Amino acid sequence: MQHLYSQLRIEKEERQPVYLQLADQLMSLIRNGPLHAGQRLPSSRDMAEQLQVHRKTVVRAYDELLAQGWLESHTGSGTFVARHLPKTQLQTLNGKKSDAPDPPTKAGFSFEVPVHLERPIVKSVAPLHLDDGFPDSRLAPLEELSRCYRSQLLLGNPYMRLGYSDTNGTLWLRQELSAYLNETRGLHTTPDNILVVRGTIMGMYLVATGLLQPGDNVVTGDLSWAGAGANAAQVGAHLLKIPVDEYGLDTTALEQLCKKKKIRLVYVTPHHHYPTTVIMRADRRLHLLQLAEKYGFIIFEDDYDYDFHYLSKPLTPLASADKAGMVMYGGSFTKAVSPAFRIGYLVGPADVLNYLSKLRRIIDRQGDNMLENAIAALLQSGVIQRCLRKSLRIYRERRDVFCDLLQTELGKYVQFQPPVGGLAVWADFDKRINMAALSQQALRQDLYIYDGSAYRQSLPAHNFTRLGFASSTPEELEECVGILKVLLGK
Known part of the structure; x- marks a missing residue:
């Protein structure tokens, strides 16, 4: 002993x-x-x-x-x-001696990770980047946000200010969001029509978990945001895909599908389709709303970069023309401020949002009261609106610079159409180029580009990827294109 x-x-x-x-x-x-x-x-x-x-x-x-x-x-x-403690032996339930346990790294119980959760997490790891279409956080109103956040921490009744709040989000932010969305997007909301969430993906999770049942049919484009499909799979729904062309989601194909199957939800990004950036044509928008009313399916409208449209005034969302209460509209301030600040919103009928707020309560009691009220203050004072106008001008310039560089420096390697909106170019590289190898070679030169592997599952005859331009200055974009030119010319 x-x-x-x-x-x-x-x-x-x-x-x-x-x-x-x-x-x-x-x-x-x-x-x-x-x-x-x-x-x-x-x-x-x-x-x-x-x-x-x-x-x-x-x-x-x-x-x-x-x-x-x-x-x-x-x-x-x-x-x-203590005599009441049971005798401890390292053994399995069948009586055989177990291998040496390693609790910090390996659980003692069995579990499976579903395939739909095996998605790579994109992190900012390279100083140069042609990313998925991220904003430039250097343009964010960080000083104003810092002052507003500090005020929320220090001023007012601390019991009220720092205590539990409304699961729907702070009333102040919902009031400001309602006014902002009504003015900029032509919506017809009150604060009761808004649920503050931590981003569009949380809104999609709440809709999928709360409104879908195992076996329900969910429709997306054959090219679409993977998060929508993952949320459908998580609740046991069936994912059905229909074509996307230069006019957006093919609603004629959707109608034919509706005649054969009961559709519960259609996920769509009509303003700038993800990942192709194309705009859904007006007649298809109306057709989609008519189909939703006729066949009774939910439309989840993900308006992830509404504010960045370069040729004209942005098209109003589907939600603005929804007369039957079929659209759940999701957006966030990821592009307006920064992905690090998790403030988003889900807009829809008040009875649905009241139900989803109860669901939200069991996974996330409430959001960040301080941040929500700080964002409300920025909306009330017009800081976010001014920041968006400035960012739109800068991103338009960067789009033009980047597209010119792609055409003049990489024209023989890549084909593309200048996007009318959004923060990325949908680029089709020559089929002979090994995109996985190019991505790795670029990373060794401190440049991140996505290899487009997920897109080739739907378009095997092409070599598409998204090249984000908004998060880089013109000088950085020129350096990025220069690196690619050298690598592709070898």
Whole structure:
């Protein structure tokens, strides 16, 4: 038994107090079996001598374990491992000895990761980037946001300000959002028609979880945002895909599908289709709304970059012409401020949002009150609106610069149409180019581009990818294109 306690190691240079180091190690010996229920521990004096620590340190460690129920003390007899603890053995349920466990990295129970969750997470890892269409956070009104956030932290009644709030989102933000969306998008909302969420993806999750049942049919374009399909799969719905062409989602194909199958939800990005950036033509928009009313399916309208349209005034959303209450409209401030600030909104009939707010409550009691009210202040003062106008002008210039560079420097390698809106170019590289290899070579030159592998599943005869231009200055775009030109010319 003396050998057992010789395994104890005290590191006096560590930040953790010595008595807690000793308590944790003794607890581990009890939990893993070497110390058994009812076993007597050395006296505090003997343990202190063996470990070369002060006796009071050992007493504190024993007291800690006594308080937690791992030890018990009997006056005049000493300190023992608590007798009520079960005998611990490292074995499996079938009685066979288990392999050495590694709880920090491997669970002791079985589970499966569904295929639809195996999606790469895009992170900002390279100083140069032609990304998926991210905004330039250098343009965000960070100083104004910082001041508003600080005011929310310091001013007002702290019990109200820092306590629990409405699951739907703060009333102030919903009021400002209602006015903002009504003015800029032609919606007809009140605060009751808005549920504040942490981004469009959270809104999609709530709609899928709350309004879909296993076996329901969900329709997307054959090229579409993978998150929509993942949410459908998560609830056991069937994902059906229809064509997307230069005029957006093919609603004639959708109508034919509706005649054969009961459709529960259609996911669509009509303003700038993701990933192709094309606009859904007006007649198809009207047709889609008519089909929703006739066949009773939900439309989830993801308006992820409404504010960035370059040729004319942005087209009003489907939700603005929805007379039957069939559209759930999702958006966020990801592009207006930064992806780091998770503020989005879900717009729809008040009864549906009231139900979805109850669902939201069991996964996320409420959002960030401070951030929500800070965004409300920026909307009320017009800061976000001014920032969007400035960003639109800058992004238009960057689009023009980038498209000119693509045409003049990479014209023999890539085909594209200048986008009328959005923050990325839908580019078709020569089929002979190995996009996976090009992506890796570019990354070694500190340039990130996506290899487009997900798009080739739907378009195997092409070599499409998205090249985001908005997050880079003209000088950075020129450097990016220069790197690609060298790599492609080898």
